Amino acid sequence: MTDAGPDYRPFLAALPKCEHHLHIEGSLSPSLLFSLSARNAIALPSAISDIAYANVAALEARYKAFTSLDDFLAYYDRASRVLIKREDFADLSYAYMQKASEDGIAHTEISFDLQTHTQRGIAVETVVKGLNDGLKKGEKEFGITFRVIMCILRHESVQSCVDHVDLALPYYQSGDIHGLGMCSTEKDQHPKKFLPVYQRAKEVGIEFLTAHAGEEGPAEYVRSALEDLGVTRIDHGVRSVEDEHVLAMLRERKTMLTVCPLSNVALRVVKHLSEVPLRKLLDAGIRFSLNSDDPAYFGGYLLENYYQVHDNFNFNRTTWALICRNGIEGSWISEARKQELISQLGRVTEEFVTLP
Numbered sequence: 001m002t003d004a005g006p007d008y009r010p011f012l013a014a015l016p017k018c019e020h021h022l023h024i025e026g027s028l029s030p031s032l033l034f035s036l037s038a039r040n041a042i043a044l045p046s047a048i049s050d051i052a053y054a055n056v057a058a059l060e061a062r063y064k065a066f067t068s069l070d071d072f073l074a075y076y077d078r079a080s081r082v083l084i085k086r087e088d089f090a091d092l093s094y095a096y097m098q099k100a101s102e103d104g105i106a107h108t109e110i111s112f113d114l115q116t117h118t119q120r121g122i123a124v125e126t127v128v129k130g131l132n133d134g135l136k137k138g139e140k141e142f143g144i145t146f147r148v149i150m151c152i153l154r155h156e157s158v159q160s161c162v163d164h165v166d167l168a169l170p171y172y173q174s175g176d177i178h179g180l181g182m183c184s185t186e187k188d189q190h191p192k193k194f195l196p197v198y199q200r201a202k203e204v205g206i207e208f209l210t211a212h213a214g215e216e217g218p219a220e221y222v223r224s225a226l227e228d229l230g231v232t233r234i235d236h237g238v239r240s241v242e243d244e245h246v247l248a249m250l251r252e253r254k255t256m257l258t259v260c261p262l263s264n265v266a267l268r269v270v271k272h273l274s275e276v277p278l279r280k281l282l283d284a285g286i287r288f289s290l291n292s293d294d295p296a297y298f299g300g301y302l303l304e305n306y307y308q309v310h311d312n313f314n315f316n317r318t319t320w321a322l323i324c325r326n327g328i329e330g331s332w333i334s335e336a337r338k339q340e341l342i343s344q345l346g347r348v349t350e351e352f353v354t355l356p
């Protein structure tokens with residue numbers, strides 16, 4: 001027991017956590033970026049009067065000063081250019097699995113942006129098989145189960161997004177990709193614009209649908225993602241709290257939001273972590289999981305998000321167990337795997353019974 005109350009860290013570390021919102025390109029750390037740039041002889045940008053790429057420390061410092069989602073996306077996009085070969089994608093996803101294991105993640109659902117890579121002439125096979133190589137190695141070594149979500153990019157044309165669903169289709173059929181998401185810049189990109197993409201996904205039998213909405217965009221975008229696109233999960237969704245009707249819709253449908261606290265602070269969606277509307281969501285009976293989004297850019301992986309949420313919200317053991325359970329229930333996994341994780345959660349909650 002400290003002045004700040006009992007130490008929840010061992011409990012938070014031991015919880016069988018599920019991560020549902022992790023852009024694998026967003027786990028590309030400055031040090032891996034510099035090493036892949038050397039390995040593939042890809043020069044990092046120097047001409048953009050941007051001293052950020054002088055060295056790892058300068059880049060890390062720039063990552064602490066994002067002004068918006070779009071400001072961050074420019075760095076994220078540039079960094080992705082060092083990913084060329086199948087082994088690069090495998091190294092990236094394996095490095096994430098190592099970190100996930102250290103953080104006590106039991107199950108993860110990672111996203112990748114196919115358009116970012118095909119535009120540079122990288123084959124779909126290289127990206128998808130490479131990522132799966134690293135994920136499978138991690139699953140075998142650490143016992144972490146995984147799913148893969150392809151995110152289409154809102155700053156690209158609708159046609160390009162539809163085409164990429166078709167390009168990726170063989171990999172959905174082979175079980176290398178499971179879900180479809182939508183990310184990138186949100187302002188002035190009404191979800192309804194991307195209806196043809198989600199229609200196509202449903203036509204070809206893609207079962208798991210999500211979309212980023214209500215991060216910088218309004219609650220109306222969450223409504224549209226649910227009603228127009230037919231998604232069963234919302235990435236971010238924190239601005240849903242601005243509209244009671246949207247909250248009611250999320251509650252009735254038992255839709256899980258994949259909230260990313262450190263990301264919301266880094267991208268100035270909120271001024272301080274205590275403003276992420278977690279209490280409001282809990283009070284409104286909305287399910288959410290906690291996630292790291294782009295951990296190499298936003299100052300922490302999943303466990304750091306849990307720690308900082310605890311420091312700011314001081315949730316009790318029952319609330320933490322509920323958050324963890326909702327994350328398990330909201331995962332795109334078999335009933336058997338859910339039951340396994342729920343039993344594990346029960347054991348951990350019992351072990352830490354002395355916590356309030």
Ligand SMILES: Nc1ncnc2[nH]cnc12
Pocket residue numbers: 023026069076183184185212215263293294
């Ligand atoms: N937080 C975020 N919002 C939208 N697109 C993203 N791509 C990577 N991270 C993202």
Ligand SMILES: [Zn+2]
Pocket residue numbers: 021023183212235293
């Ligand atoms: Zn995201």
